[in-house]
Amino acid sequence: MxxxxxxxxxxxxxxxxxxxxxxxxxxxxxxxxxxxxxxxxxxxxxxxxxxxxxxxxxxxxxxxxxxxxxxxxxxxxxxxxxxxxxxxxxxxxxxxxxxxxxxxxxxxxxxxxxxxxxxxxxxxxxxxxxxxxxxxxxxxxxxxxxxxxxxxxxxxxxxxxxxxxxxxxxxxxxxxxxxxxxxxxxPRFNKFLEDVRSYPVKDANKKVLGVFTNPIDDQGFCSHEAKLELFERFVQRAAPQLKGMNIQLGIKCHPREDVQEYLTIANKYLPTIELPKSTVEAILAVDVGVIMASTVGLELLGAKRKIAQLEIPNYGYVFDYHESADVLKIPVEGDFDLSVLFGAQAEISYFYEHxxxxxxxxxxxxxxxx
CATH class of the missing domain: 3.40.50.2000 (Glycogen Phosphorylase B;)
Incomplete structure (x- = not known):
């Protein structure tokens, strides 16, 4: 053949x-x-x-x-x-x-x-x-x-x-x-799970919330400007909570995106770091992940990290992440409580359904x- x-x-x-x-x-x-x-x-x-x-x-x-x-x-x-x-x-x-x-x-x-x-x-x-x-x-x-x-x-x-x-x-x-x-x-997830098991355990005393962005503008959900505005709305509302819990904010961008755009916005509200470029390393560097509309949500859950998902204006929460008990919905407008994501690890049964x-x-x- x-x-x-x-x-x-x-x-x-x-x-x-x-x-x-x-x-x-x-x-x-x-x-x-x-x-x-x-x-x-x-x-x-x-x-x-x-x-x-x-x-x-x-x-x-x-x-x-x-x-x-x-x-x-x-x-x-x-x-x-x-x-x-x-x-x-x-x-x-x-x-x-x-x-x-x-x-x-x-x-x-x-x-x-x-x-x-x-x-x-x-x-x-x-x-x-x-x-x-x-x-x-x-x-x-x-x-x-x-x-x-x-x-x-x-x-x-x-x-x-x-x-x-x-x-x-x-x-x-x-x-x-x-x-x-x-x-x-x-095969990619087989290797991902092997990598997760082989990496050193993260320092439990240093809490990190990572935002894992993806080009939802290229996908047709919104304009580039609207995507950045959606991110800024989240950071603006999350900053007081993260400061109060002494949690570091980190950013991991899709390869087609410019991380400096996100860092410039986030740093207006609280000190923000760039997470490792490797997706596996970035996931293992955080305790909780925030996503828009990408496969990285499954990877986070597979690594037993709970996630929050941003609502996309006019489209809601894409995919079926909301069916997992370990996902917090972040509305375009309104309050949310990030503290519920910290503590116990994510339950992995939803991951294995996928x-x-x-x-x-x-x-x-x-x-x-x-």
Whole structure:
């Protein structure tokens, strides 16, 4: 079997697939990474590929004034006609020829996104060329304001590999006829839990509340300015409580965000630190986490940290975090009590409803090689 693994992110996409790639290669199959990381202005993880002896093909770097894959306002909002035209032109002139040259001849393709550009275009091309593809869940799933007509998981994969039963139930309601949904777990979370167990225990005397932001503006929930205003409203109301409890405030941003923007705002109300850039290290440096709309909420709960979630204006509390007893809702306006988050550790049953127990890489390997 010849398997292509298509990635657009050198971090979590690699964490999700690298153990699978090694296992499949060890079985005598050919595995090649097709890296489109440069589309996201991130470097392909060539050192990892080379050190693991894995073949790879990477897309060339983009011109500095072009970024068709995400969020620059110069192209308009995510659903703008200008952005759609730029993406179509880029697909036809640059990306489609690369995909055709790179993927023809492969028996199967594994990818992490079948709905967002360029995954939607690539899946259409794969179907037209009768190359079966498999989707491995890359993050928590919830409706996005800028979601296209094609929903994530519904673009005709042979199989959708879900992290846990909660996600599987969601996918079974939207997948195309003929697509099978299987629960495999997540190699990334397997490693995350191993890392959590191996790290030294945090100093219990120094309490830290960490805010873990993500680009909800790119996701279409609000403007950039509104996102920062939402953050500032929270810090303004939280500051007296944190000072009263002698709790340090820390910030961990998504890689596409500017941490200095957040630090400038937060430091108007109380001294604030930047948390480690590593997500695992940042989570283990805090006692409690505050989130907007990202998978880091599951990671915090998996590390037995309780969380608070910010209400997003007009959209409420996205995903189902509110169904966990260890989550505090932070309204756009009004009071909240952060003290309820400190003390006992988070109860982990909710986490395991989302993340199946067991060796996920082995399960995914079995799905792809059967």
């Amino acid at each position: 010849r398997l292509a693994i298509l990635i657009t992110n050198p971090n979590h996409h690699l964490e999700l697939t690298i153990d699978v790639a090694k296992l499949i290669k060890a079985k005598g199959h050919q595995v090649t990474y097709i890296s489109l990381c440069e589309l996201r202005r991130m470097a392909s993880p060539e050192d990892v590929f080379k050190s693991e002896g894995l073949d790879y093909i990477k897309f060339g770097s983009l011109p500095q004034n072009l970024k068709p894959s995400s969020g620059k306002q110069t192209l308009g909002k995510s659903d703008s006609k200008l952005r759609a035209l730029v993406r179509l032109a880029f697909w036809l002139l640059k990306l489609k020829p690369f995909i055709k040259k790179s993927l023809l001849g492969f028996d199967k393709v594994l990818l992490m996104n079948d709905a967002a550009f360029p995954g939607d275009k690539i899946c259409t091309w794969l179907k037209a060329n009768s190359i079966p593809f498999y989707l491995l869940q890359e993050g928590i799933r919830f409706p996005l304001p800028n979601e296209t007509e094609t929903k994530y998981g519904a673009n005709g994969a042979e199989k959708v590999m879900a992290w846990g039963e909660r996600s599987a139930k969601h996918f079974r309601t939207i997948v195309s006829p003929g697509t099978e949904v299987v629960v495999t777990g997540s 993340i199946a127990i067991g060796n996920a890489a082995q399960r995914i390997t079995s799905v792809l090689t059967e």
